[in-house]
Amino acid sequence: TKVTYVQPDGSRDVIEVAPGVTVMQAAVSNSVDGIVAECGGSAMCATCHVFVDPASTHLVPPIADVEVEMIESAASERKETSRLSCQLVMSGDIDEFVVHIPSHQV
Numbered sequence: 871t872k873v874t875y876v877q878p879d880g881s882r883d884v885i886e887v888a889p890g891v892t893v894m895q896a897a898v899s900n901s902v903d904g905i906v907a908e909c910g911g912s913a914m915c916a917t918c919h920v921f922v923d924p925a926s927t928h929l930v931p932p933i934a935d936v937e938v939e940m941i942e943s944a945a946s947e948r949k950e951t952s953r954l955s956c957q958l959v960m961s962g963d964i965d966e967f968v969v970h971i972p973s974h975q976v
């Protein structure tokens with residue numbers, strides 16, 4: 871999957887992500903700004919919070935309750951498109967996926 875990370879200033883990192891790898895893991899291994907992932911992917915920190923591009927939303931399962939709770943309590947800005955990137959697993963069926971990094975995380 872070609873994952874595009876759009877920074878608040880409009881700059882982009884485009885990373886080829888293998889099936890089974892999360893949007894968070896790929897960001898951390900490629901040092902994408904704004905995705906810290908303090909809890910290591912357990913949906914416990916919200917430092918991997920992203921906004922999924924509307925064009926990509928249908929490619930992943932809907933948000934889980936645990937994500938909603940974590941984003942509400944820990945992320946400073948929540949939108950309709952908010953997700954924890956550690957819960958977004960890429961697969962061979964997804965060609966492209968686009969996420970936006972919240973400005974307060976950078």
Ligand code: FES
Nearest residue numbers: 911913915916956
């Ligand atoms: Fe902590 Fe995603 S890495 S919630």
